[in-house]
Amino acid sequence: MNLRTCPREKELAGLLELGHWPDASSPDMRAHVATCASCRARVAVTQAFRSERDRALGEPRLESSGVLWWRAQLRRRNAALTRLSRPLLGAQIFAVVLALAAAGAYLGMQFRQDGTWLGDFTRALHFTALLPPAFQNTPGAGMAMVLLVAVIALAGGVVLYVASDR
Amino acid sequence: MTYESAISNPLAGDASTLAGTAGACSGMDNEAFAGFYERSARPLWAYLARVSSDAALADDLLQEAYIRFLTADTPRSAQIDGEVAARRYLFRIATNLLRDHWRRPRTASLDEVPERHFEIADSSAQSEARAVLGPVLLQLRPRERQLLWLAYAEGYSHREIAHITGLASASIRLLLFRARRKAARLLEPASNWRSA
Numbered sequence: 529m530n531l532r533t534c535p536r537e538k539e540l541a542g543l544l545e546l547g548h549w550p551d552a553s554s555p556d557m558r559a560h561v562a563t564c565a566s567c568r569a570r571v572a573v574t575q576a577f578r579s580e581r582d583r584a585l586g587e588p589r590l591e592s593s594g595v596l597w598w599r600a601q602l603r604r605r606n607a608a609l610t611r612l613s614r615p616l617l618g619a620q621i622f623a624v625v626l627a628l629a630a631a632g633a634y635l636g637m638q639f640r641q642d643g644t645w646l647g648d649f650t651r652a653l654h655f656t657a658l659l660p661p662a663f664q665n666t667p668g669a670g671m672a673m674v675l676l677v678a679v680i681a682l683a684g685g686v687v688l689y690v691a692s693d694r
Numbered sequence: 695m696t697y698e699s700a701i702s703n704p705l706a707g708d709a710s711t712l713a714g715t716a717g718a719c720s721g722m723d724n725e726a727f728a729g730f731y732e733r734s735a736r737p738l739w740a741y742l743a744r745v746s747s748d749a750a751l752a753d754d755l756l757q758e759a760y761i762r763f764l765t766a767d768t769p770r771s772a773q774i775d776g777e778v779a780a781r782r783y784l785f786r787i788a789t790n791l792l793r794d795h796w797r798r799p800r801t802a803s804l805d806e807v808p809e810r811h812f813e814i815a816d817s818s819a820q821s822e823a824r825a826v827l828g829p830v831l832l833q834l835r836p837r838e839r840q841l842l843w844l845a846y847a848e849g850y851s852h853r854e855i856a857h858i859t860g861l862a863s864a865s866i867r868l869l870l871f872r873a874r875r876k877a878a879r880l881l882e883p884a885s886n887w888r889s890a
Contacts (some may be wrong), residue, residue: 533871537847569878577880579848580831584740591757594732597724599757601763607765666791 534566544574731760734781737848742788744847745839747832751795753764759788785856788842796836830832830880838873845870 534540540561541551550558564623655673656664663669674677722730734754742759743752763784831839844850844858852870856863 530817547817569874572881573874573877574846575844576830576877580744581737581740581847582842584744586737587743588736588753588756590735590739593728593735596760597727597755597764600761601836603761604765646774668830 534564536560536564537567537570540567540570544571707878725817730777730780733777734784735760738784741785741848742792743845744831745836745843746792746795747780753877755788755791759784761790762791771860782854782858784848785844786851786860789858792836792840810865833880834877836870838876841866841870842873842877846874848857 536557540549540557543553543557550561561571639659656670656676658673659669727810738759739752739756740756743749746752746755763780766787814886834842840859841855845852850858852866853863855861856866859866861869
């Protein structure tokens with residue numbers, strides 16, 4: 529592709545840039561543009577885009593700069609909070625993993641020693657006392673209570689975490 | 695003291711505490727930004743509206759561009775060169791937002807986006823923009839409109855256009871040459887008709 533442009537195009541670009549075309553330009557330049565396809569194309573395109581720009585400048589209904597300013601500040605603040613809370617989230621995850629690992633290790637250890645430990649555990653804590661007297665001697669009542677208390681504790685923890693996160 | 699209190703609260707309205715944290719770009723305070731916004735918002739909107747052919751999209755992208763401009767870390771050149779560089783940086787942000795918008799559905803490059811993707815549903819605001827834009831500009835590809843707008847409406851140099859669009863400086867000349875030739879060819883019947 530031939531990329532050669534007219535040697536006078538730079539001069540013409542200057543005239544267009546300064547708004548001197550066509551009234552403040554020399555007759556020589558006007559005669560040149562009339563015969564030079566490259567310069568004519570430049571004039572046509574520049575004038576079309578400039579007039580389109582002038583038309584477009586009056587169209588927008590702009591938001592107040594203050595609103596944008598405050599929105600930017602809010603975004604900066606939220607980004608800073610996210611940055612700060614990232615290590616805290618890491619620490620929380622680490623703590624949960626550590627607690628689960630400890631619980632798993634403890635349970636594993638207990639299972640290896642004696643299978644009846646869980647029954648002893650519920651008896652020792654007297655969980656069945658929380659049940660109505662008629663159900664206290666039902667087989668598995670203690671275990672059911674342990675599970676119920678565990679579910680309540682877990683749900684309470686989740687609710688507390690979500691609430692504090694808000 | 696909670697860690698949240700270590701960060702200034704914009705809703706508390708304490709302008710002095712915000713002066714240090716906000717306006718990261720160009721180190722602008724609220725008033726300086728208001729002046730800059732006044733001078734630059736309309737040309738930026740015109741660029742976004744005419745390149746995208748969508749006035750509503752231009753409204754959205756304009757706001758997002760300024761918010762990103764204010765929250766971004768200042769490029770060193772924008773600190774040194776003042777408003778001219780800040781304005782160029784703003785155009786760059788807007789160009790990236792446009793590209794992200796076009797990329798969102800599936801395509802990887804602006805040049806690969808099919809032309810029909812830019813055809814817009816006829817809402818009243820869009821029809822108005824279309825009528826003003828004229829059939830000639832609508833026949834150009836968005837990349838061509840973008841380059842021609844930056845070069846001939848905004849008067850940016852090839853180097854500045856390369857900076858704004860992220861294209862190689864060497865390829866701007868060729869792309870612009872082709873785009874201008876196409877635009878001139880499309881404009882020719884219109885100008886002949888006007889002069890007749």
